Amino acid sequence: MRGLLMALVGATALIALGVTGAQAEGKRAEVLHWWTSGGEAAAVRELANTFNAAGGQWVDTAIAGSGSTARPIGINRIIGGNPPTAMQFNTGTQMNDLAQQGLLRPLDDLAKEQDWKSVLTPAFYNAIQFQGHIYGAPINDHGQNWLFYSKPVFAKAGVTEEPKTWDEMFAALDKIKAAGLIPVAVGGQPWQLQLMFNAILLGEGGKELYAKVWKDLDTDAVKSDKFKHVAEVFAKLRNYQDPGSPNRDWNVATGMLIDGKAGIQFMGDWAKGEFIHANMVADKDFGCILGPGESNFMMGGDIFVFPVLKDKAATDAQTLLATVIMSKEGQLAFNSKKGSVPVRLDVDNSKLDACAQKGLTALKDQSRQILAPDVLTPQDIVQTEQDLVAQYWTTPSMTADQFAEQFAKVIEQAK
């Protein structure tokens, strides 16, 4: 009994040490994040090593699952008065509520001192601000509107050129279908369907329509003929999926391309991790298109936010961590493993793969830098639209008009 009691006390002390470890010594930082898959964990380790080399002490609090599991845990800890030193968020509006309540540390001084404004793309520089103050240190930039295709499948079906318009694309898909293969590897989960819809909205609808829909939440744009045309293109893709698509995970869908069973997949650049894992080389075994249609780069990503802490030493650790995150070394170390692109465009990107180079070319042109819906619009609206997109996809009787009508209704209600 006594032994058990001692063990319990010991365990509690250990947990307490881990949790409030920030107070223990100099530059100790407890970092809460949800990067737990193989490639992600490797990327975090790189960042932690860079931080430790700069005189910090990284205390890792990785929470398995996605952001929707980890974020509430972190937010609860912040409200409960036991915040981590730093916490991962996705770039964009996710941090706004916390910032509004005065729970996050503004980084204005640091950003000015290190001149974040000149090293970040304007779109991202705006995305880390809330009411004129900077609250986040961005770490990476994920392209979300990639269209990956299997070169062997294209070859087998007799598709010789990369489709540049949707007409060409549908012609290619018909050929793949005729060859007895699955044209589109669809992951039928709502978030994947919406990713697909957004890629078409940006590529076929163009960036102006995209901005009106996701940035201005303009209901007239949603009811326009162009938007309905996008909806029709999206709906037409239903004919090119296989019956096993509902509830399929994204990596399973990527696996269909790797196995040479399916032709194309709409997915973010994290899919490259799967291709690389299967020893496939970008632009040789698989191809990547930003489009078809207008070729823009839809940017999303991750940032770190820093809860307000009373302890001076912990605040110093935050400063050091933010500095490391924004440093060229930190950015390169992390992103070379993550499959994403550094947010600083002045980093030496020569080691990134062919698809990333394609993305970087697009990123050099500011007019082609487009922010993802998650960055522009509250989660709540984005995800309610996601339900609608999924419903539209699985309800062939719903017309593009009805879809546009309901899309507009969601915006009006949630505004």
Added chain:
Amino acid sequence: MSTPQTAAGTIAGTVAGTAATRKKRHLSAYVALFPAFIIVLLAYVVTVVWNIWISFTDSKVLPVNIFVGTKQYERLFTTARWLLSLQNVVVFGILFIAGCLILGFLLAVALDQKVRFENTFRTIFLYPFAMSFIVTGLVWQWIMNPTLGLQRVADSIGFTWFRFDWIVQSDLALYVIVLAGIWQSSGLVMAIMLAGLRGVDRELWKATRIDGIPTWRVYLHIVIPILRPTIITASVLLAIAVVRVYELVLATTGGGPGISTEVPGKFIMDYLFGRGNIGLATSASTVMFITVVILVTPWLYYEYFRDKPRGN
């Protein structure tokens, strides 16, 4: 229920002796239970009241105290997914409860025929209930998936006409969840029903046999009315499972195809955590709470208060 307590009380009372000590003992019982009362009060009543209050505020990621009236409710009842969730839970509830009761009763009757290896069968039937909903859901997801499960197997051995792809059809996927739910829970109903059947007086069976009444009629007109309390217990347990159905949907269809198998429990969890809209989530859970109260109150009244002696 109270019999063992009274018996223990009597023995203790005899040992202790006087009435004064008995009173003291009651007091100490109340003192001992006081923390439990407080916990119940805080954990249930206060949280429910807080939940209802938050549903009238403009809370997004964080709970805030900005009163917005019934805005969240208005939005809730114009949200397609919520309306579909309600419709789904009603269909699921009716089919699931009816299916479990019928199958559970039939299984119990079968086992009650003095079959050999009864214990083995009982374990087999009860086994699914011991499994997590997540496992059940995954297994059913694989069995039903046309590119992985039964249909593919049938296809590969030549039965190409065989179609079993409800899970990928948005108008049929809900019935997959009903099937999976029944498969999992009817064993429990069987166990409860079997206990009830064993409680039926053997003399009754003898009497009906002498009168030459066919067995099915005895079950239908005599045994089932006797089993009424058992059936109610089973129904309440199943009804609770219906209201909180969440993991089964998550593991079987993930709410899909599209949003066709969404249920209120999943709606609340999604908006509470993933979607950062506490106001809408709490208004949804308030609606669920009120629905349950409306459904349960008449039943509680009927079962426990109706027959109280009124001393006419």
